Amino acid sequence: MLDIRELSKRFGYGNGAVTALHEVNFTIGEGEFFTLLGPSGCGKTTLLRLIAGFSSPSGGALVLDGKDIARMPPNQRPVNTVFQNYALFPHMTVGQNVAFALEAQGRPRTEIAPAVDAMLKLVQLGHLKDRKSSELSGGQQQRVALARALVAKPRILLLDEPLSALDMKLRKDMQIELKRLQRETGLTFIFVTHDQEEALTMSDRIAVMSGGRVQQIATPRELYDRP
Numbered sequence: 001m002l003d004i005r006e007l008s009k010r011f012g013y014g015n016g017a018v019t020a021l022h023e024v025n026f027t028i029g030e031g032e033f034f035t036l037l038g039p040s041g042c043g044k045t046t047l048l049r050l051i052a053g054f055s056s057p058s059g060g061a062l063v064l065d066g067k068d069i070a071r072m073p074p075n076q077r078p079v080n081t082v083f084q085n086y087a088l089f090p091h092m093t094v095g096q097n098v099a100f101a102l103e104a105q106g107r108p109r110t111e112i113a114p115a116v117d118a119m120l121k122l123v124q125l126g127h128l129k130d131r132k133s134s135e136l137s138g139g140q141q142q143r144v145a146l147a148r149a150l151v152a153k154p155r156i157l158l159l160d161e162p163l164s165a166l167d168m169k170l171r172k173d174m175q176i177e178l179k180r181l182q183r184e185t186g187l188t189f190i191f192v193t194h195d196q197e198e199a200l201t202m203s204d205r206i207a208v209m210s211g212g213r214v215q216q217i218a219t220p221r222e223l224y225d226r227p
């Protein structure tokens, strides 16, 4: 589905240049829960930002259904991102935060209201629709961020360490919640983490990264059997 071909990213020039990604190659399947796992500085965020369109590659292609999305502006890519810090609008209500994604696309009001209600129901926040997002707990705010990212109907959802700001108990709950959302929507999730246990519990497949390269791609089962 998403074919990552010879993708590279360099920052800076000459002696000061850093190669954050070295001609990375792999394919992510439709509906997969795919995880980028590796220590800080290995290039996970760089790869995610290239897919999102927040940054442009130094070389290579990102082919989605035969089209190189690396040449498309971010707002035209069928991709949405959930960030570690949620990035909600604190003075807006939960409902307004989710509606914003559709208003930005210029959708009619009659379409927005039912879509927002359905999405809040999916993340089990219907009862908090009229609360300010700043009044919610961390886990609830992350659910709002998920609803806002999903309501625009992307093909791919990018999750950049979305659980790392949460405490242990909430983190476990949100792991289950994320898996449920992925199953129910059938979307492709690309998940970034440095937490091996989290990767093993959640993923269909894991790309193990270090030093700007993908060292191996395996299922959790395969990584247990021969790590």
Ligand code: ADP
Binding pocket: 011, 012, 018, 019, 020, 038, 039, 040, 041, 042, 043, 044, 045, 046, 047
């Ligand atoms: P990770 O997400 O795995 O922690 P990053 O993708 O953030 O890793 O970083 C990979 C490498 O690229 C690191 O060496 C980092 O310092 C470098 N890097 C990332 N972004 C920039 C940038 N904008 N300018 C210069 N170097 C960068």
Ligand code: ADP
Binding pocket: 049, 054, 055, 056, 057
């Ligand atoms: P480009 O516009 O070349 O595609 P980006 O969109 O990746 O580059 O811009 C990189 C931004 O990320 C910079 O503005 C910088 O503030 C930030 N950044 C992230 N990690 C680093 C790092 N390790 N060193 C410097 N800047 C970084």
